[in-house]
Amino acid sequence: MSRIGKKPIEVPDGVKIRRDDSIIIVEGPMGSLSGKIPEGVEAVLEGNVILVNPRSDDRVGRSLHGLIRTLVANMVTGVNKGFEKSLEIVGVGYRGQVAGDILKLSIGYSNLVEYKIPEGITIKVDKQVNMVVSGIDKELVGRTASEIRNLKKPEPYKGKGIRYAGEYVRKKVGKSAGA
DSSP: OOHHHHSOEEOOTTOEEEEETTEEEEEETTEEEEEEOOTTEEEEEETTEEEEEESSSSHHHHHHHHHHHHHHHHHHHHHHTOEEEEEEEESTTOEEEEETTEEEEESSSSSOEEEEOOTTEEEEEETTTEEEEEESOHHHHHHHHHHHHHHSOOOTTTOOEEEETTOOOOOOOOOOOOO
């Protein structure tokens, strides 16, 4: 049995949980999320604690047990506090700005790179080089941050590009003058 799946999920005040057949709906102060509970797993609400249990001891139930518990816990955390990822733009003349639902980046190409911000995501740009991607869906926040980073990954010689905050970029030694 999964060690993560055994842990109960505490439901904070202000978060409501409903079940419609195999769909769990989590509503909180920041919004609402829903997810499907597969056949091999059941989610039981007891007071203000959610317990996720496998329905049987077969391979499907055991393999989904910890995953579904984590997904439900992420939904509860998302509607209560939200998630955020920080990105840094590194490079001379590199900058970004948000205009409506479009992120405009000047990252070394001849034209501005425009990225359409998905529904449910907010991006804040501070000092033109620090970005914070935030939202209630953890997967969507991570995917959006990854897509923005992939527009210009940090290169290994000078470290220019878009990186996660605190990410270490290993730098390579450039050409040396040979005698």
